[in-house]
Amino acid sequence: MARMTMIEAIQNAHDLAMARDDRVVVFGEDVGFFGGVFRCTAGLQKKYGKSRCFDTPISELGIVGAAIGMAAYGLRPCVEIQFADYMYPAYDQIVSEAARLRYRSAGEFTCPIVIRMPMGGGIFGAQTHSQSPEALFTHVTGLKTVVPSTPADAKGLLLASIADPDPVIFLEPKRLYNGPFDGHHDRPVTSWRTHALGEVPDGYFETPLGVASVVQAGDALTILTYGTMVHVALAAVQETGIAAEVIDLRTLLPLDRETVMESVRKTGRCLVLHEATLTSGYGAELAAQVQTDCFYHLEAPVARVAGWDTPYPHAQEWDYFPGPARVARQMRALMEA
Template sequence: MIEAIRDAHDVMMEREPNLVVFGEDVGFFGGVFRCTKGLQKKFGSHRCFDTPISENGIVGAAVGMAAYGLRPCVEIQFSDYMYPAFDQIVSEAARLRYRSAGDFSAPMTIRMPVGGGIYGGQTHSQSPESLFAHVCGLKTVMPSNPYDSKGLLIAAIEDEDPVVFLEPKRLYNGPFDGHHDRPVVPWSSHALSEVPDGYYRVPLGKATVRREGGAVTIVTYGTMVHVALAATQESGIDAEVIDLRSLVPLDEEAIIESVRKTGRCVIVHEATRICGFGAELSAVIQESCFYHLKTPIRRVTGWDTPYPHAFEWQYFPGPGRVADEIRLALED
């Protein structure tokens, strides 16, 4: 995934002369996860450069650049660091088109690594996607594999409105389960490691079916796509796995079609349960699929606690927890 994200930057900096990339350590160092490695050397320090440790400065500068005609793609080193910039994201970037009656827009992308898996504790491991999904004017994206990472990032950079691009850290170098540091589903099992050279797009707001099935629908995104696929293997149940890819805009049609077919649904995400994005998904499904549901909608999530540094692998929904909920969803 790191290489795919780096390649998306490279492709778009070649195609779009107004694209600028900046953030803490993204220039000379290539980013803490090396997602921008080599860009400064290739395109120069005027197009890929380091900033002070000031998230509100990074995003505030990007809003001004975007309004002035540039197309910034900025990195917040960890999503946990974005809170000083939240006012700029919500009050400026998200509202610019509306408050100016269309005279200005903010074609900018804000990249953030999200989630756990590196024992980073409470200040490096949060999953704040529901905060962004709640803000009108923002688009929120979370890929689950290298192919989508490149295509979605290209689409985000080309979008005329601000996009929050969330990158699951556990997937940077391959997918892992919720119990052990080992691959769950090899990328090659569904060709998701095959990333084409050059330009291509994965459209924002379009979900995809990662596994077809008829017994129950699992709706998920990011790292949990691979955990869900592992859970179907562990349970032996014919589950359909929907990878949302974009939270906003949300592909409601794909979700509704699947749940109406199976009559059952399990929602999985790494973030805490209360007010998590799964609550919105549950509401959408309840409103549109009520008479098709055979059992209540079930959610598998992180704990409703501050992020537990020492117990993060227990905190994550793992294949075992998801498999248990799949079985419960099948009980009439």
């Protein structure tokens, strides 16, 4: 195994997928010669040539539209939207074309594309470089939505996404790109290093889509989360000493309902945690499903901790993020309910 950052793991996944299948093509703004704004595609153009890894004009609609056409004719495009905030011009192509192609063609065509997007805050990128739009995709039938939280999962999930016959939205938390971080900048939490930088298996492997990971077992309450917030949850558990079971969903759609409901039925308490704004966030769907499936097992109402219902605040970025202190307060309140 090699020790990698998430950026290195994503680059390695691209490399392996392109070597394994010459139908895989990689393109987007600056992904070729420059290697991507975060260097997730570094070296691919030099190794595989400009016909398989290339730069595009600044047109997200064009990037995704071209990828859909390529996929319909047998290629497997893996494209990058430079920031998730830039995907809105392409949203109609994603929803009206990519997600529906299999159904509209009665199975004659599929759309095996991966649309990679750096998501979330942590780089002081302000409103147009920091959004977490996962709920906009999980609402759309025909799309799969994936959010890794470790380098190993980033590699395995990306390889599985590229191999998938249908469109996958692959959201990459920017705060995890280069390894460890602290959830509250004046309080580093050293234990996060184990989870943010990790051992990544060598060679080709796929992490199945639709399968959650129990990253910490417990019986007092269940924390449902994904991406950056997995590490925030682990730090809050460490702070409180509460025996919480932390579940990294990894794939938001399809959701691993079996793992989620089994945990909540065991613990009787559930906290949903995400970085995106609270109202109509993906956590609302999780809370509704838990309420429906586990009502008679719950010892307290399902709780949610999330970002503020405001435009993304540049100056207050680290207050906007749910940090260990906010999560810990809600955990204690759940235990007292």
